[in-house]
Amino acid sequence: MTRERRSMATRAVHAGGKPPPSVTAPKVPPIYTSSVFTFDYLEQIDDVYEGRTPGYVYSRQRNPGIDLLEEAVSSLECGSEAVAFASGMAAITCSVLALAQSGDHVVAGRVLYGGTHTFFKEDLPKRGVETTFVDTNDLDEVRSAVRPNTKLVYCETISNPLMEVADLAALSEIAHGAGALLVVDNTFVSPVLCRPLEHGADISINSTTKYLNGHSDVTGGVAVCAPYVAGDSAGDRAGELRAGGGSRTKAQSPAAKVRALAALYGPTPSPFDAWLTVRGLRTVDLRIRKCSENALRLARFLAEHPKVGVVHYPGLESSSCHALGKKYLSGGYGGMLSFELRGGTLESARALIDSLRMVELVPSLAGVSTTVSHPGKTSHRAIPPEERGAYGVGDGLIRVSVGIEDYADIEEDFRQALDAVPVA
Numbered sequence: 001m002t003r004e005r006r007s008m009a010t011r012a013v014h015a016g017g018k019p020p021p022s023v024t025a026p027k028v029p030p031i032y033t034s035s036v037f038t039f040d041y042l043e044q045i046d047d048v049y050e051g052r053t054p055g056y057v058y059s060r061q062r063n064p065g066i067d068l069l070e071e072a073v074s075s076l077e078c079g080s081e082a083v084a085f086a087s088g089m090a091a092i093t094c095s096v097l098a099l100a101q102s103g104d105h106v107v108a109g110r111v112l113y114g115g116t117h118t119f120f121k122e123d124l125p126k127r128g129v130e131t132t133f134v135d136t137n138d139l140d141e142v143r144s145a146v147r148p149n150t151k152l153v154y155c156e157t158i159s160n161p162l163m164e165v166a167d168l169a170a171l172s173e174i175a176h177g178a179g180a181l182l183v184v185d186n187t188f189v190s191p192v193l194c195r196p197l198e199h200g201a202d203i204s205i206n207s208t209t210k211y212l213n214g215h216s217d218v219t220g221g222v223a224v225c226a227p228y229v230a231g232d233s234a235g236d237r238a239g240e241l242r243a244g245g246g247s248r249t250k251a252q253s254p255a256a257k258v259r260a261l262a263a264l265y266g267p268t269p270s271p272f273d274a275w276l277t278v279r280g281l282r283t284v285d286l287r288i289r290k291c292s293e294n295a296l297r298l299a300r301f302l303a304e305h306p307k308v309g310v311v312h313y314p315g316l317e318s319s320s321c322h323a324l325g326k327k328y329l330s331g332g333y334g335g336m337l338s339f340e341l342r343g344g345t346l347e348s349a350r351a352l353i354d355s356l357r358m359v360e361l362v363p364s365l366a367g368v369s370t371t372v373s374h375p376g377k378t379s380h381r382a383i384p385p386e387e388r389g390a391y392g393v394g395d396g397l398i399r400v401s402v403g404i405e406d407y408a409d410i411e412e413d414f415r416q417a418l419d420a421v422p423v424a
């Protein structure tokens with residue numbers, strides 16, 4: 001039957017299903033929304049599954065647009081392989097679950113994004129994995145927390161919300177010395193300012209919801225792994241240590257473990273979100289430099305203001321993390337800062353936040369506009385106030401994500417809001 005003589009119903013189903021031939025390629029890669037891919041003949045399925053022929057099968061496992069996102073973020077982080085996820089939390093939880101099994105132990109920073117803290121504290125124990133929380137800036141505390149069954153050391157390059165800078169080289173030395181891997185959440189600085197893999201980390205994770213996409217219109221995450229040499233990595237040494245140095249089963253790279261778990265659990269990003277993120281990250285270098293420049297100026301303004309108590313920003317010479325910031329961050333100290341008004345109460349924080357006119361109250365970060373958040377009521381809400389208060393995340397703490405506006409307008413909004421706040 002010729003095409004013309006097929007019925008209306010059949011033509012509606014099949015017509016327009018293949019792109020027209022073209023010797024020219026689109027300047028921008030298309031969005032591959034297809035959930036599945038077609039094969040010309042049966043054996044081709046084996047060829048693609050076994051990797052003898054390049055090809056895609058099913059978008060939960062791989063998709064060309066998601067591969068492009070993984071390639072782009074891996075390139076920025078100077079990694080060897082990346083796995084993309086539908087959120088930063090999916091990237092964190094799946095990476096950890098792929099690398100720590102029942103009976104294993106994790107050493108994690110005590111100041112982390114609230115969701116990550118809750119995962120380590122409440123979810124991992126149900127899976128038989130215990131976490132010891134430490135001050136990652138106290139290297140002796142980290143050293144003494146490590147055990148023979150420690151599989152991972154976990155930290156944030158700059159901690160949410162106190163902006164402490166992690167000593168990545170020292171932490172990787174401790175982790176590797178114990179046969180464990182160092183996993184770093186690089187969300188707050190992005191690979192523009194710091195590439196943790198260059199300092200010994202094994203996996204660098206970004207919530208791409210933040211700086212990499214950068215426009216507050218995508219939720220996503222990417223885990224990037226360091227180059228892997230079988231038998232030569234900390235992960236393999238950890239396996240050997242546990243097996244008493246005996247015979248080793250075929251080693252699988254951390255990236256392969258994370259990808260296998262992701263393909264099984266299915267926390268896959270949508271092709272549209274992957275496309276938007278690649279578009280967003282084209283300008284990440286410009287955005288983060290401008291945010292950093294504005295944040296440094298705002299941090300200095302706040303630090304000198306008589307109504308402001310403490311300001312957390314590694315770019316300030318007075319910060320206890322300034323030396324580590326200088327060592328690990330290049331091109332700026334990032335767009336995130338946090339501060340408390342004198343007295344540090346919830347009332348003073350509320351008065352300031354409610355007085356801001358241009359700067360919006362937004363419980364996320366790293367978009368193009370300047371926003372504020374209240375960690376105690378948002379990102380760290382699940383952590384009891386006494387617990388978070390003990391390490392500095394009190395009810396008076398305000399977190400600022402400094403945007404790329406003209407600096408004078410940002411300062412003016414904080415100045416008028418501070419004028420409106422009663423003196424403590």
Ligand SMILES: Cc1ncc(COP(=O)(O)O)c(C=O)c1O
Pocket residue numbers: 087088089090113115156160185187188207208209219220221364379
């Ligand atoms: C440092 C950090 N890591 C991870 C996450 C989680 O990312 P997502 O919201 O994309 O799941 C967040 C969220 O705010 C964060 O601040």
